[in-house]
Amino acid sequence: MAQVPLKNLAVEEARSRILAGISRLGAETVALEGALGRVLAAPVTADRDQPPFAASAMDGWAIRRADLTPGAHFRVAGESAAGKAYGGIVAAGDAVRIFTGAPVPAGADLVIIQEEAHRDGDTVRFDSEDDAKAHIRPVGGDFRAGDGLLDSGSRLDPWRLSLAAAAGRAKLEVVRRPQIAILATGDELVQPGGDPGPDQIFESGSIALAALVETWGGSAQRLMPTADSAQAIAAAVMDIEADLIVTIGGASVGDHDLVKPALSQLGLSLAVESVAVRPGKPTWFGTLADGRRVLGLPGNPASALVCAELFLRPLISALTGRDPATTLIGAHLDQALPANGPREHWMRANLAIDPRGRAIVTVFPDQDSSLVSVFARADALIRRPVHAAAASAGDLVDVLPLARA
Ligand SMILES: Nc1nc2c(c(=O)[nH]1)N[C@H]1C(S)=C(S)[C@@H](COP(=O)(O)OP(=O)(O)OC[C@H]3O[C@@H](n4cnc5c(N)ncnc54)[C@H](O)[C@@H]3O)O[C@H]1N2
Numbered sequence: 001m002a003q004v005p006l007k008n009l010a011v012e013e014a015r016s017r018i019l020a021g022i023s024r025l026g027a028e029t030v031a032l033e034g035a036l037g038r039v040l041a042a043p044v045t046a047d048r049d050q051p052p053f054a055a056s057a058m059d060g061w062a063i064r065r066a067d068l069t070p071g072a073h074f075r076v077a078g079e080s081a082a083g084k085a086y087g088g089i090v091a092a093g094d095a096v097r098i099f100t101g102a103p104v105p106a107g108a109d110l111v112i113i114q115e116e117a118h119r120d121g122d123t124v125r126f127d128s129e130d131d132a133k134a135h136i137r138p139v140g141g142d143f144r145a146g147d148g149l150l151d152s153g154s155r156l157d158p159w160r161l162s163l164a165a166a167a168g169r170a171k172l173e174v175v176r177r178p179q180i181a182i183l184a185t186g187d188e189l190v191q192p193g194g195d196p197g198p199d200q201i202f203e204s205g206s207i208a209l210a211a212l213v214e215t216w217g218g219s220a221q222r223l224m225p226t227a228d229s230a231q232a233i234a235a236a237v238m239d240i241e242a243d244l245i246v247t248i249g250g251a252s253v254g255d256h257d258l259v260k261p262a263l264s265q266l267g268l269s270l271a272v273e274s275v276a277v278r279p280g281k282p283t284w285f286g287t288l289a290d291g292r293r294v295l296g297l298p299g300n301p302a303s304a305l306v307c308a309e310l311f312l313r314p315l316i317s318a319l320t321g322r323d324p325a326t327t328l329i330g331a332h333l334d335q336a337l338p339a340n341g342p343r344e345h346w347m348r349a350n351l352a353i354d355p356r357g358r359a360i361v362t363v364f365p366d367q368d369s370s371l372v373s374v375f376a377r378a379d380a381l382i383r384r385p386v387h388a389a390a391a392s393a394g395d396l397v398d399v400l401p402l403a404r405a
């Protein structure tokens with residue numbers, strides 16, 4: 001039987017292999033207060049009109065428009081405040097004092113703002129013409145009972161939470177948060193705050209990945225980094241309970257790149273062995289004998305973070321029932337770029353808007369995949385397709401904006 005090639009896969013091919021067989025996780029009910037960032041597992045539908053009554057848009061007086069003749073005096077009949085409606089019906093010649101958000105009393109069809117009113121004891125007269133704006137918000141002007149307000153699959157942000165609250169929901173049905181376990185590997189890694197030897201560095205990959213996972217709607221679990229030992233890596237992975245395991249480092253071909261060999265002890269079956277992408281070529285993906293899925297990211301920090309954008313973010317989207325497509329925008333190059341080689345290149349860059357309103361990207365001169373400092377300053381990635389021709393300043397390129405605080 002011919003072996004399916006798993007090495008050097010195009011980014012799109014790798015992505016579709018990684019997403020094959022991923023389905024949405026189950027649902028749970030959470031309190032509105034705890035629902036920020038969660039993904040709805042069921043639509044939110046209105047069961048009441050909003051506003052539930054015709055409401056005044058201004059502070060003023062509610063009257064019948066037909067009564068508004070020049071110089072007419074109205075009888076002050078009562079008051080309608082927000083939460084304290086006027087119980088009566090506005091009769092001919094009546095004016096009811098009314099405030100913003102209060103129910104417009106039956107019989108009234110016009111609210112005159114108080115700046116145009118002159119009260120004298122129990123009477124009031126108005127400067128307004130009879131074509132004055134009504135200042136009345138109709139019943140259901142925001143939404144009507146039965147309206148679909150939020151779709152299943154939408155992610156709850158502050159504005160959507162406000163809409164759910166306006167519809168009276170105290171609880172929401174949301175997709176269970178994907179549990180993502182993150183395991184850094186390498187003898188050289190020391191936890192920040194630790195005491196590194198002269199041949200060691202501080203571990204910086206997992207903190208960023210964990211933060212990205214949380215930003216993208218997952219729940220991250222950072223494990224203690226393991227040494228470059230197949231036994232230690234297999235032992236660490238053995239006990240992980242998660243929807244996805246992400247390893248960092250040990251993905252390449254060196255004698256100490258042991259993650260894949262270690263996990264072959266746990267029955268690792270690869271769907272992706274490497275990807276034609278720069279940075280991040282050693283990225284791999286597979287399934288353990290017990291069905292747990294593992295995404296292997298390269299150790300170089302920029303490689304890990306670029307490939308997290310390209311593969312981990314879509315995985316979290318698919319696990320939460322959202323569209324896993326990566327959304328790119330067009331932007332103009334600030335400088336010329338050379339032709340690209342055989343790997344799709346995602347270049348760290350800055351995105352800005354010029355005085356004419358055009359999106360402009362500026363590429364960092366040093367694209368080495370080890371540079372944490374460059375990634376910390378980047379707010380966009382430029383996509384250079386495989387074998388793209390040389391580009392000139394001003395050319396339009398595809399850009400992935402990075403969510404930066
Ligand atoms: N002969 C070849 N050598 C390499 C190839 C190749 O094709 N042939 N590929 C290169 C590419 S591309 C990459 S990317 C790197 C990635 O390799 P690994 O995934 O095996 O990563 P490591 O060797 O473990 O580490 C690389 C680099 O990153 C540092 N690192 C690792 N983990 C972390 C972490 N959690 N936080 C901060 N820094 C980390 C590590 O110290 C190394 O400096 O391989 C090339 N080699």
Ligand code: MOO
Nearest residue numbers: 279280281303369
């Ligand atoms: O692809 Mo590696 O990620 O060049 O550095």
